[in-house]
Amino acid sequence: MKRIDLEIGDLHALMAVAEKLSFRAAAEEMFISQPALSRRIEKLEGAAGVRLLDRTSRRVALTDAGRVFLSHARAIAEELEAALHGASDSAQQRAGLVTIACVPSVAHHVLPNLLKSFSEQYPKVRVKVIDESGESVLKSVVSAVADFGVNFTGAQEADIDFRAAHTERYVLAARRDHRLAKQKSVTWKELVDERFISVSARSSNRLLLDNALAKLSKRPLISYEVDHVTGALGMVAAGLGVAVVPALALSAEHYPSLVSIPLSQPVVSRTLGFITRKGSVLSPPAQALLDMLQREAKQGFA
Structure with missing residues (x-):
């Protein structure tokens, strides 16, 4: 079997580009030069044998293969982080992570009480909340950084399913x-x-x-x-x-x-609506959290 010589920094490079959708911004976040960042991405693509990113002078986007690779990269990074923090419960390490991107008003006034109920059903699942502007929320879902989002933009995006929930x-x-x-x-x-x-x-x-x-x-x-x-x-x-x-x-x-x-x-x-990538299938915990938010939306996010 061919030995795959990759470093965790290579995975972080892909995750940074996927989140920022910009080589310049991703390089700044990682405190490395753009050429060094490009070499890390090329190394990943060489190991995978496929293109992970579509790059033009104006735009950076994940390929279909890149989205699949990113999900594995995130899982590896999360497992390593848990190991470095001395997590001894292997079941908890495998429990997974749900990432939701949402506008700040939802993060501040809807999620806190909702997550109390969610944690009772899924006590070993960690939740990451990306509470940013509408544009950042959309980018997080498009790039597969977030499992799903709550946003007021995205209805016109070809790669996004937008389900209106609350006006x-x-x-x-x-x-x-x-x-x-x-x-x-x-x-x-x-x-x-x-x-x-x-x-x-x-x-x-x-x-x-x-x-x-x-x-x-x-x-x-x-x-x-x-x-x-x-x-x-x-x-x-x-x-x-x-x-x-x-x-x-x-x-x-x-x-x-x-x-x-x-x-x-x-x-x-x-x-406000719920946004997901077209054709994506949520994990059971992510789907459960989305279902809870949908029920809350029917009550006007009261």
């Missing part, structure tokens, strides 16, 4: 002592003179809002800009201004000093 409005987040706090609804026109806190242009939420408001003659000027909705809500709570956020992100439990006010003219909403 929510964008609402105004304001302190309870704000002049608009007692109104039953607020129009966008009323926000023109407010100190407005926004997520950055890199955010999928910002892109959705910008597209929806493109025809407005006047829009609120941005006074503060942050990367994540949680940062925006923290600034609102500090009295720095108001923000527009998905309704799910603004829970009374986490932000008791803030109120949620429906917005109109126009009403802007987003539809």
